[in-house]
Amino acid sequence: xxxxxxxxxxxxxxxxxxxxxxxxxxxxxxxxxVIAGILGLIPVLASLFASAAFTFRIGWDVPFGAFSLEIDxxxxxxxxxxxxxxxMAALYGQAYLKxxxxxxxxxxxxxxxxxSMAVLVAARxxxxxxVAWEIMSLCSFFLVVCEHRHAESRRxxxxxxxxxxxxxxxxxxxxxxxxxxxxxxxxSEFIQAGIVSSPAATLLFFLSVVGxxxxxxxxxxxxxxxxxxxxxxxxxxxxxxxxxxxxGIYGLVRTLTFFNTxxxxxxxxxxxxxxxxxxxGVLFAIAQHDVKRLLxxxxxENIGIITLGLGIGLLGTSLQLPxxxxxxxxxxxxxxxxxxxxxxxxxxxxxxxxxxxxTRDMDHLGGLLKRMPRTGVTFFIGAAAIAGIPPLNGFVxxxxxxxxxxxxxxxxxxxxxxxxxxxVAALGLIxxxxxxxxxxxxxxxxxxxxxxxxxEQAQEADVLMTGPMLVLASLCGVIAVTSPLILGVFKGILPxxxxxxxxxxxxxxxxxxxxxxxxxVAAGAVVVMTAVLFWARRCLLTGRPQTVVxxxxxxxxxxxxxxxxxxxxxxxxxxxxFAPVLRTHKHLEAPAGHFPSIxxxxxxxADVFRRLLFDPLFAxxxxxxxxxxxxxxxxxxxxxxxxxxxxxxxxxxxxx
Amino acid sequence: xxxxxxxxxxxxxxxxxVLAPLLFxxxxxxxxxxxxxxxxxxxxxxxxxxxxxRKGAAISRTTTWVFRLGPIVGLACVATGCxxxxxxxxxxxxxxxxxxxVLAALLALMRFVTVSAALDTGSSFEGMxxxxxxxxxxxxxxxxxxxFAVLARQTGALSMSDxxxxxxxxxxHQAAPSFILVLAALFIVFLAENARIPFDDPNTHxxxxxxxxxxxxxxxxxxxxxxxxxxxxxxWVLGALIVNIVIPIHEASTWPDIFLFIMGMLLLAVAVGxxxxxxxxxxxxxxPQLLVGAxxxxxxxxxxxxxx
Numbered sequence: 001x002x003x004x005x006x007x008x009x010x011x012x013x014x015x016x017x018x019x020x021x022x023x024x025x026x027x028x029x030x031x032x033x034v035i036a037g038i039l040g041l042i043p044v045l046a047s048l049f050a051s052a053a054f055t056f057r058i059g060w061d062v063p064f065g066a067f068s069l070e071i072d073x074x075x076x077x078x079x080x081x082x083x084x085x086x087x088m089a090a091l092y093g094q095a096y097l098k099x100x101x102x103x104x105x106x107x108x109x110x111x112x113x114x115x116s117m118a119v120l121v122a123a124r125x126x127x128x129x130x131v132a133w134e135i136m137s138l139c140s141f142f143l144v145v146c147e148h149r150h151a152e153s154r155r156x157x158x159x160x161x162x163x164x165x166x167x168x169x170x171x172x173x174x175x176x177x178x179x180x181x182x183x184x185x186x187x188s189e190f191i192q193a194g195i196v197s198s199p200a201a202t203l204l205f206f207l208s209v210v211g212x213x214x215x216x217x218x219x220x221x222x223x224x225x226x227x228x229x230x231x232x233x234x235x236x237x238x239x240x241x242x243x244x245x246x247x248g249i250y251g252l253v254r255t256l257t258f259f260n261t262x263x264x265x266x267x268x269x270x271x272x273x274x275x276x277x278x279x280x281g282v283l284f285a286i287a288q289h290d291v292k293r294l295l296x297x298x299x300x301e302n303i304g305i306i307t308l309g310l311g312i313g314l315l316g317t318s319l320q321l322p323x324x325x326x327x328x329x330x331x332x333x334x335x336x337x338x339x340x341x342x343x344x345x346x347x348x349x350x351x352x353x354x355x356x357x358x359t360r361d362m363d364h365l366g367g368l369l370k371r372m373p374r375t376g377v378t379f380f381i382g383a384a385a386i387a388g389i390p391p392l393n394g395f396v397x398x399x400x401x402x403x404x405x406x407x408x409x410x411x412x413x414x415x416x417x418x419x420x421x422x423x424v425a426a427l428g429l430i431x432x433x434x435x436x437x438x439x440x441x442x443x444x445x446x447x448x449x450x451x452x453x454x455x456e457q458a459q460e461a462d463v464l465m466t467g468p469m470l471v472l473a474s475l476c477g478v479i480a481v482t483s484p485l486i487l488g489v490f491k492g493i494l495p496x497x498x499x500x501x502x503x504x505x506x507x508x509x510x511x512x513x514x515x516x517x518x519x520x521v522a523a524g525a526v527v528v529m530t531a532v533l534f535w536a537r538r539c540l541l542t543g544r545p546q547t548v549v550x551x552x553x554x555x556x557x558x559x560x561x562x563x564x565x566x567x568x569x570x571x572x573x574x575x576x577x578f579a580p581v582l583r584t585h586k587h588l589e590a591p592a593g594h595f596p597s598i599x600x601x602x603x604x605x606a607d608v609f610r611r612l613l614f615d616p617l618f619a620x621x622x623x624x625x626x627x628x629x630x631x632x633x634x635x636x637x638x639x640x641x642x643x644x645x646x647x648x649x650x651x652x653x654x655x656x
Numbered sequence: 657x658x659x660x661x662x663x664x665x666x667x668x669x670x671x672x673x674v675l676a677p678l679l680f681x682x683x684x685x686x687x688x689x690x691x692x693x694x695x696x697x698x699x700x701x702x703x704x705x706x707x708x709x710r711k712g713a714a715i716s717r718t719t720t721w722v723f724r725l726g727p728i729v730g731l732a733c734v735a736t737g738c739x740x741x742x743x744x745x746x747x748x749x750x751x752x753x754x755x756x757x758v759l760a761a762l763l764a765l766m767r768f769v770t771v772s773a774a775l776d777t778g779s780s781f782e783g784m785x786x787x788x789x790x791x792x793x794x795x796x797x798x799x800x801x802x803x804f805a806v807l808a809r810q811t812g813a814l815s816m817s818d819x820x821x822x823x824x825x826x827x828x829h830q831a832a833p834s835f836i837l838v839l840a841a842l843f844i845v846f847l848a849e850n851a852r853i854p855f856d857d858p859n860t861h862x863x864x865x866x867x868x869x870x871x872x873x874x875x876x877x878x879x880x881x882x883x884x885x886x887x888x889x890x891x892w893v894l895g896a897l898i899v900n901i902v903i904p905i906h907e908a909s910t911w912p913d914i915f916l917f918i919m920g921m922l923l924l925a926v927a928v929g930x931x932x933x934x935x936x937x938x939x940x941x942x943x944p945q946l947l948v949g950a951x952x953x954x955x956x957x958x959x960x961x962x963x964x
Contacts, residue, residue, distance in 0.1 A: 366778070369720045380722070380772075389768050390761045399761070402801075403754040403814070409805050410812055414962045421805055421958060425951065428760075428801040432794030435764055435771075439790055443775030443783075449718055511753075518752025522736055525750070526762065529732035533882065537728060540878040544712035551716040551777045552874055565775070565783025573791045577944050 008040035016111030029107035037087035047076035051492030065127035073492030081340035088468035093235030095464035113139035156231035167214025216248025229296035234351020242344035270311030275426035278304025287605035331400030345472035362567040391523030393479035449561040677701035686929025708881035726773025727882040744917035747817035774871035785870035795947035802954035837957035
């Protein structure tokens with residue numbers, strides 16, 4: 001099995017190299033990515049369904065390093081999106097980039113990114129993990145600046161590079177401390193070292209939340225997401241948002257398995273971080289006009305939902321509420337897979353729209369469902385799935401998290417109830433706001449009349465682009481329908497997290513499967529009744545007059561597309577309601593005089609955390625560093641003096 | 657999870673499907689009584705729906721399949737909601753732990769398709785209604801879920817059927833203040849979700865103040881019939897949640913229970929009529945405050961319960 005995995009990684013790297021040296025390299029690289037995906041899925045599925053672990057280890061001439069790989073069910077679960085989504089996004093990207101001038105060399109970074117994520121998830125040595133982590137960060141940086149001729153892309157890439165490395169610094173510190181206490185950098189030693197909860201353990205937990213949270217996009221470390229995703233080509237955004245940010249979640253979950261017990265406060269921290277990320281993510285999303293920026297904020301929201309699930313699971317583990325622990329973790333982890341599917345689908349759809357209609361600004365789009373029917377249908381399904389609407393997959397994982405939350409409300413003591421009610425209320429609010437946000441996106445972009453000539457002339461994207469979207473959209477339904485079966489894979493994953501036996505996990509998962517079956521019966525009832533009503537409507541209308549007319553606008557005879565509600569006006573009540581948080585800038589040119597001619601309103605919602613936290617922080621750091629500017633003057637002979645002095649001091653220290 | 661205790665389950669479902677439009681008749685009659693008018697016939701909604709079913713349709717050329725999907729899926733959602741909701745203290749047809757979350761999600765699906773259908777017309781009126789609808793519902797959802805959290809905590813049950821079967825006179829003795837607060841929260845959610853005063857005025861069809869009515873401005877014929885019937889069923893389902901708490905007495909026999917329950921539903925309709933007669937619509941800016949207040953009431957109920 002590991003041979004398949006290693007050959008998959010090797011194939012990715014080899015075909016990636018081909019893209020560097022050959023003009024036709026993109027075809028080779030994409031083909032390699034697809035075959036590697038199929039090869040990689042075999043050990044992944046084998047591990048998931050048999051709850052088995054496959055290992056591979058060879059020596060490695062790196063200090064403290066070992067080339068130690070293992071695919072256990074937890075790794076396999078995170079490898080699933082890597083191998084499932086990257087081929088589809090690659091096929092789409094091949095067609096997408098063709099119209100953007102090729103960018104053949106970017107496929108080297110693409111394949112390396114996929115390979116590095118695969119190695120990262122399978123790595124069982126901290127040094128190997130960090131090397132893969134760094135390759136992943138660098139490759140994704142080069143993909144973000146793929147369209148480097150745009151200043152916007154370069155700026156976004158810079159923000160991403162800085163924030164990802166700040167995050168990495170915390171992870172390095174985390175592994176350094178772990179390795180120091182375990183006297184080894186192998187993950188198995190970390191577990192055996194039996195790190196008990198103590199102030200030192202809480203420091204480790206804090207480091208992992210900040211370090212991995214920066215990659216995952218926890219508020220307030222999310223600032224790079226809304227910059228990087230719009231700047232990157234759409235298939236890159238799909239891979240980064242669907243798969244790469246989940247590597248942060250993987251890191252956090254893997255770190256949790258190193259601990260024997262979890263204090264209640266950790267659970268409270270995760271629930272708070274999750275609620276904050278979820279609510280602020282969706283609020284900022286609502287206020288955006290750029291569809292890809294909006295989707296980027298929704299990644300923050302969904303990471304928040306995942307974290308809420310993990311937090312409730314942690315809570316259950318720390319207070320010995322086994323059902324809460326099992327179902328909370330299961331819901332959070334299932335949402336990882338679900339978000340990977342529908343978020344890549346939505347980014348691919350948004351890319352097709354941007355390509356064909358020439359803009360990402362929702363206020364210039366509209367009526368695309370008629371012009372791009374396949375993109376429209378798949379986007380509709382993705383939008384419903386991400387908004388947590390039954391009968392699609394997004395709701396299934398949210399239902400599990402709710403179930404765990406309500407169970408802990410029934411069983412827990414007062415502080416537990418307080419924490420979970422906060423989680424449940426936050427999840428409810430997030431769900432309601434997500435419906436608002438995605439009816440806005442779908443309604444404004446795909447329905448109504450086109451708001452610009454480009455949108456009017458938009459055409460359906462080609463088959464290589466719509467094909468992957470159709471597959472992903474059907475996956476949204478398939479995951480939901482098979483969810484009671486999918487729950488079975490968690491019995492191999494959860495013992496390490498909940499410290500329960502596999503049988504104990506399995507017992508609780510069966511209880512949750514019972515609820516999911518009930519949900520599927522209800523969903524089936526909706527589908528059947530929809531079909532019956534559809535048929536009834538058809539029967540009622542046969543033989544009766546059906547006329548096609550203009551939309552009723554109070555008798556006004558010349559309606560124009562500009563009279564429609566826009567994304568800004570649709571969002572305005574919510575944006576105003578949450579104005580203290582969002583701090584939207586409004587430039588209003590009000591109509592004046594008895595015969596007003598010009599009036600306009602523009603709104604802009606900048607990221608509050610960037611403006612009020614990071615910008616001042618970095619400005620202060622810059623001011624502090626400028627004070628040391630006199631050291632850097634460009635005189636080479638003085639630099640040589642610095643080197644000589646440093647050597648002398650080191651020598652003196654050593655002599656002591 | 658499908659429980660067919662007797663054919664009575666189907667009978668109660670049939671009662672819901674048949675009697676739901678009557679609630680609207682009771683509400684308008686109550687309002688007429690307050691205004692000193694004679695008012696519409698009690699069965700006016702039945703006549704309206706029957707008339708609409710026999711009509712053709714005029715459909716905007718801007719629209720797509722989404723517009724036609726809205727009323728159909730919306731009605732299917734609330735009809736499924738009837739299957740999930742227990743009536744008269746008996747278990748629902750489909751019952752499983754966490755079913756109330758599915759009920760809330762079905763309402764979200766209904767909202768999703770209704771709002772999408774409204775935006776499909778490209779009309780600024782319908783866009784306006786859609787925009788307000790999603791804002792209010794986003795705030796109503798946490799209130800509904802926290803109310804269920806209170807009920808779950810008090811009864812120790814996680815399915816609606818078990819919850820409402822447990823609500824009894826003893827529970828009212830133990831935690832009356834919590835129950836009253838939850839009822840208040842649920843009543844606010846009930847008024848908001850059913851687009852009643854003080855959230856929305858169902859009688860103003862063409863004014864800028866309306867929310868729900870304006871979203872269905874372009875629907876006609878059977879589509880509008882589906883929408884009207886769907887809103888009646890939605891009122892029945894959400895009303896049943898309130899009545900199931902208010903009437904904790906369960907005679908073991910079926911008929912008195914069903915009679916009592918239906919009386920309760922009609923009284924709820926009278927209460928809505930009274931509220932509509934003595935109150936004006938709230939200013940739109942104040943609507944969110946009331947909904948946040950509902951969340952606050954539910955949380956307060958939970959705190960009282962934990963403190964007790």
